[in-house]
Each structure stands twice: as structure tokens, then as C-alpha cells.
Amino acid sequence: MPRDGTLPGVSDDAERVVCHVDMDCFYAACERLREPALRGEPLVVGMGYEPGESHGAVATASYEAREFGVESAEAISEALKVLPRKVEAAKDPDLDVTEAGFYRPVDLDYYESVAAEVKEILHSEADTVREVSIDEAYLDVTDRLSWDSDLRTFGQRLRTRIDEEVGVTASVGIAPSMSAAKIASDHDKPDGLVVVEPDDVREFMAPLAVEEVHGVGPVTASEFREMGIETAGDLAGADPTELRERFGERGLEVHRYARGEDDRPVEPKGKPKSLNRESAFTEATADAEQKRERVTALAADVAERASREGALYQTIGIKVVTPPFDVHTRARSLPGPVEDADLVEEVALDLLKEFADERVRKLGVRVSKLQFTDGQQASLDGFDETAPTTTDEDSESTRSDSDGQQSLGDFT
DNA sequence: TCTGGGGTCCTAGGACCC
DNA sequence: TCTGGGGTCCTAGGACCC
Numbered sequence: 102m103p104r105d106g107t108l109p110g111v112s113d114d115a116e117r118v119v120c121h122v123d124m125d126c127f128y129a130a131c132e133r134l135r136e137p138a139l140r141g142e143p144l145v146v147g148m149g150y151e152p153g154e155s156h157g158a159v160a161t162a163s164y165e166a167r168e169f170g171v172e173s174a175e176a177i178s179e180a181l182k183v184l185p186r187k188v189e190a191a192k193d194p195d196l197d198v199t200e201a202g203f204y205r206p207v208d209l210d211y212y213e214s215v216a217a218e219v220k221e222i223l224h225s226e227a228d229t230v231r232e233v234s235i236d237e238a239y240l241d242v243t244d245r246l247s248w249d250s251d252l253r254t255f256g257q258r259l260r261t262r263i264d265e266e267v268g269v270t271a272s273v274g275i276a277p278s279m280s281a282a283k284i285a286s287d288h289d290k291p292d293g294l295v296v297v298e299p300d301d302v303r304e305f306m307a308p309l310a311v312e313e314v315h316g317v318g319p320v321t322a323s324e325f326r327e328m329g330i331e332t333a334g335d336l337a338g339a340d341p342t343e344l345r346e347r348f349g350e351r352g353l354e355v356h357r358y359a360r361g362e363d364d365r366p367v368e369p370k371g372k373p374k375s376l377n378r379e380s381a382f383t384e385a386t387a388d389a390e391q392k393r394e395r396v397t398a399l400a401a402d403v404a405e406r407a408s409r410e411g412a413l414y415q416t417i418g419i420k421v422v423t424p425p426f427d428v429h430t431r432a433r434s435l436p437g438p439v440e441d442a443d444l445v446e447e448v449a450l451d452l453l454k455e456f457a458d459e460r461v462r463k464l465g466v467r468v469s470k471l472q473f474t475d476g477q478q479a480s481l482d483g484f485d486e487t488a489p490t491t492t493d494e495d496s497e498s499t500r501s502d503s504d505g506q507q508s509l510g511d512f513t
Numbered sequence: 514t515c516t517g518g519g520g521t522c523c524t525a526g527g528a529c530c531c
Numbered sequence: 532t533c534t535g536g537g538g539t540c541c542t543a544g545g546a547c548c549c
Contacts, residue, residue, distance in 0.1 A: 141544060148517055177515060207517095232518095234549045283527045342543045350523070351546080377519060416541090425515075465518085 116248055116299040119367060120240040121274040121282035122223060122259065124216075125291035127236035128161035131212045132205050143169060143184055143202030149381075150206045155181055156383060160207050164291065169202070172403035177204070209235075218267045226259055229367050239279055248277075250297060256294045276302060278363035280315045287313075302361030307334030316355045321348065332404040333359040363467045372473055376412065377420075378403040381464030385424050387460045393450060399466040400448040402448045404442035413438035417448040420454045420465035431455065438472045 124130065128146040133139045133333065143166035150157030155178045161182070162171040169184040181204075185193075190201035217233045223230050227240035246255055246390040265272045274285025276297040283293040284306060297305045306314075312322040314333050324347070330336050336359035344352030357363060378399045396419065406412055418432030431452040435444075449466045 158518095160517080174516060175514095181516095237549070261518085316547070320546060373519095374521070375519095379518060381517065418542090428544075432542060434541065462515095 104252065115243075116277040117241060117243045117367075118246050118248065118250075118252065119276055119282045120242055120256065120259070121238065121276075121279070121286040122219075122238050123272050123274075123286045123290070123338060124219065124236035124263075124265075125270045125272055126161050126163050127216075127269065128207060128212055129163040131208075131215045134215065134268050135211070139203055139205075141165065142187075143171075145171055145177070145180055145184065145202060145204045146207055147180075147204060148207040150177050151206065152204070153500075157206075166202050169200070180204075215269065219263055219269070219271070222259070222262050222266060226255075226262075229369065231367050231369055233370075239367045240283065252296050253294065256296065260292070260294060278302070278361070279365055279367060280358040280363040281306070281361055283315060284309065284313060303334075303337060306359060306361060307332060307337065309333045311336050311359075311370075314358050316353050316358065321351075321355070324341055324348075337361075345409060372471065373410075373412075374471060375467055375469035376403055376407050376410070376414075376467055376471070377467040378406070379420060379463060381422075381463040382417070382461065385460045385462040387458065389457050392453060392456070392461055392464060395452050395464050396449050396466060397446055399464060400446040401442060403466045403468055404445040407468055407471075408440050408442075412468070412471045413440050413474065414445075414468035415439070415470035415472070416468065417445050417452075418467045418469065419449050419452045420463075420464035420467065421459065421461055422452070422465075423456075423459050423461055426462075429456070432467075432469070434470065435451075438470070 129144045131137075132146060134145060142163070144163040145159055145166050146161045147157040148160045157177045159171060159173055159175050159177065159180055162173060166180075166184055171180045184202045185196055185200070186204055187198065187201045189197045190196035212235060212345075219231070220232060221239065223238055223240060227242045228244060229241040233238040233239065242255070252275050256275050259273055260271055263269065264397050270292045272286045272290045272293040274282045274283050274288065274297070276282040276293050277299040281297055281302045285297045286293070288295045310322075311317055311325050311330055311332055312319070314336060317325070317336075325336065327330070328347075330339055336356060339356060341353055341356055341493060344356050348353075348355075380395065380396075380399065382391070415438045416432050416434045418430055419427045421431075423429065433448055433452060435453060445466065445468065453464075
């Protein structure tokens with residue numbers, strides 16, 4: 102919104118062009134890529150799911166499966182009630198084969214290989230790319246395009262390339278900020294393309310339910326509702342002082358987003374700040390030995406991953422989830438960063454002692470306060486951390502707090 | 514609500530320092 | 532001693548995101 106003059110001299114640099122790319126039902130799309138017979142069929146991809154079993158949760162449900170009422174994140178056992186497996190329906194005279202679907206376990210390695218192809222396209226179409234997750238990314242294309250450009254054609258090209266070169270579909274949103282672009286990409290899913298001009302952002306957002314605003318989850322949304330804030334438009338018009346009082350900094354943040362104000366730059370994702378492994382028991386258990394075994398395995402796992410990624414850690418912690426769903430965390434910091442799998446196990450087990458008598462449904466082990474060794478550990482995760490940062494040149498790192506330390510002293 | 518796993522950021526209180 | 536102000540780090544919990 103031009104018009105209220107910014108500081109003289111400080112040019113309000115032309116509106117950015119931010120693009121959000123969101124793959125449609127990505128896991129399901131990948132499964133269909135290698136198993137074309139699944140196309141057009143109701144398909145559920147479950148994590149923790151094994152063929153023929155009924156445990157696990159829905160990671161992705163195809164649109165066809167959603168029509169039967171299968172919902173993301175629900176238990177596979179629930180999904181099976183509304184959408185039986187094809188194979189079983191075929192055998193059971195009481196079931197209708199046309200009212201059944203396919204179930205597949207999550208295969209992240211494969212999905213990542215597909216995602217890598219998509220990301221290659223994204224990087225070729227933009228100089229700045231932030232990969233948010235396996236199936237989502239922001240692009241800043243301001244230096245290639247402007248709001249005078251034909252942005253629809255650009256968005257269309259992105260989608261076409263992904264479709265033709267990789268074989269999956271994406272929805273694309275283009276707007277002057279990350280939060281608006283994200284909402285735009287979601288607006289016409291699947292296979293959509295929505296461009297929201299800078300002057301239209303507020304109007305575009307106003308009618309949306311308040312939880313569509315980035316940063317508003319179920320808890321905040323219901324509190325908003327009690328205050329009479331139902332839509333993004335309501336939120337945009339709410340009193341910032343009150344929001345600040347009730348919700349702290351985040352209240353102001355979502356208020357700004359609802360108003361279409363979001364100047365967060367699109368930045369490539371940096372190194373992780375923590376690494377975590379967790380896993381749930383099929384059924385809550387109080388058995389001390391089971392719990393110790395699990396923590397031992399998780400500790401080994403997370404330590405292995407840390408060393409694979411070249412991360413030293415200074416804090417070791419556990420997470421214990423007790424019924425109904427109470428999350429407890431415990432952590433202990435060390436005098437300095439280490440890479441020591443035995444120590445991870447030892448500390449984790451020690452922290453677990455406090456919960457020796459508790460029934461537990463889920464356990465986790467985490468390492469944090471990470472420091473990365475300079476070695477170019479051919480990062481498995483697809484990021485090319487080409488800049489070792491040791492060029493002792495940037496004396497002023499205004500960038501808030503991200504990886505403050507540059508010299509990690511000499512270990513080893 | 515009866516659900517998985519991997520993350521980030523914010524807040525609040527306590528310890529400790531000057 | 533109560534009066535003041537400022538800051539950091541650590542742990543635990545909470546909310547949120549994908």
C-alpha cells in the first residue's frame with residue numbers, strides 16, 4: 102500500500118515478488134509416479150503403516166480418499182473404517198470394491214529423490230529459494246521479475262515444468278510477501294495458480310478464516326473466536342494493544358500478517374538448531390526396561406545422525422509423553438560441544454530416571470546447541486552448504502542470533 | 514481428539530554477573 | 532539494606548508449522 106509516505110530518502114523499494122510453491126498431496130503423487138495404476142484411485146499414504154496392518158497415521162490422503170472422509174493425521178484404523186482396502190473389499194461380499202482404496206507406507210527416501218528434481222527446477226527459476234519442507238518452498242524472484250511483469254506466465258511455467266519434467270503437480274501463489282504468497286498457493290489447490298497484487302492483499306485475505314493466517318493455530322484461533330475475531334479481516338482490524346497484551350509478540354505478528362504486512366525476507370534455510378528422534382509405543386507402557394531400550398535406540402540414532410551431518414552438540418535432552426498427552430522435556434548442557442554417542446545415551450538414560458514409574462506413550466531424544474564442523478559432509482539432506490563461513494570478513498552480523506559463534510575453537 | 518515425527522520460536526522463572 | 536537497572540544463560544513448557 103503506497104500512499105502513507107515512508108521516510109524520505111528511504112525508498113520503499115518496489116514491492117517484492119514472492120512465490121510459494123506447494124506440491125499437491127506430495128506423498129501420494131510420488132506413489133502414483135512409480136505406480137501409475139494408483140492414479141485416479143483413492144490413495145492413503147500412512148506413516149508407521151505396514152501393508153496389511155492397521156496401525157499408523159495418515160500422512161497424505163489423495164483427494165479421492167478425502168471424499169470418503171479420510172483426514173490427514175487421523176489413525177489408519179479410522180481411515181479403514183470409511184475407506185477399506187481394495188484387496189479386502191474384493192474378497193468380502195459385503196463390501197463394494199468401488200468404495201475402497203489403496204494404502205501405502207511412507208517411503209521418504211523415494212519422495213526425497215523426487216523432491217530433489219523439483220527443487221532443481223525451483224533453483225533454476227529463482228535466485229533465492231527457501232525450502233520449507235520436502236514439498237514446499239518460497240522463491241524470491243524480485244530481481245528477475247516485477248509487478249509489471251507477466252507473473253501468471255511465470256507461475257504457469259513453473260507448474261508446467263514441474264509437471265512435465267518431474268511428473269507431479271504443484272500449486273503456486275505469487276504475492277508481495279511470504280505470508281500472502283502462502284495463502285495464495287493454498288487458495289486454489291490442487292494444481293492452482295493465484296496471483297495477488299500488492300494492492301489487493303488485504304482484500305484478498307479479509308474473508309479468510311482466522312486460522313488461515315500463518316501463526317494462528319487451534320489454540321489462538323479459539324481464543325480469537327471468543328474475542329469475536331473470526332476472519333483475517335477481523336484480526337486486521339483488531340486493537341494491536343490488546344493483541345499484544347493477550348498474545349505477546351505473536352499477537353502483533355499475526356496482526357501484521359492479517360493486514361498484509363510481512364517484510365520477512367526469503368532466506369535459504371540455514372543449519373538446523375537441533376536434531377531429534379522420537380517414537381511412540383503402540384500402547385502406553387510403564388515397563389522400565391522397554392523405556393530404557395527405546396531411549397537407548399533413539400540416542401544411538403540421533404547421535405549417528407548428528408555425526409553424519411557433522412554436528413557437535415552441547416545439550417542433550419529427552420522428551421517424554423505421558424497419557425493423555427502431556428509432554429515433558431528434560432535437558433542437560435555440557436561444558437562444551439561434543440560428538441559422543443555413549444554420552445548421549447548415558448545422559449538420556451539418566452534424564453529418563455525421573456520418569457521410571459510413569460506410563461509413557463512416546464519417547465524422544467534430542468541434541469541441541471549445535472556447532473557444525475567445517476568438513477563438507479556431503480549433506481544427505483540436499484542442502485549445499487557451500488559457504489564455510491570462515492571467511493573472517495563479516496564483522497557485523499546484524500542477523501539476529503543465527504549461529505553466533507564462528508570459531509568453534511579447535512576441537513580434535 | 515486419542516496421532517506421527519521432525520522442527521522453530523517465544524516466554525517465564527531462576528541463577529548469576531556487573 | 533532496599534533501591535535500581537541491565538544483561539546472559541539455562542531449563543521447561545507451549546504453540547505452531549509441515
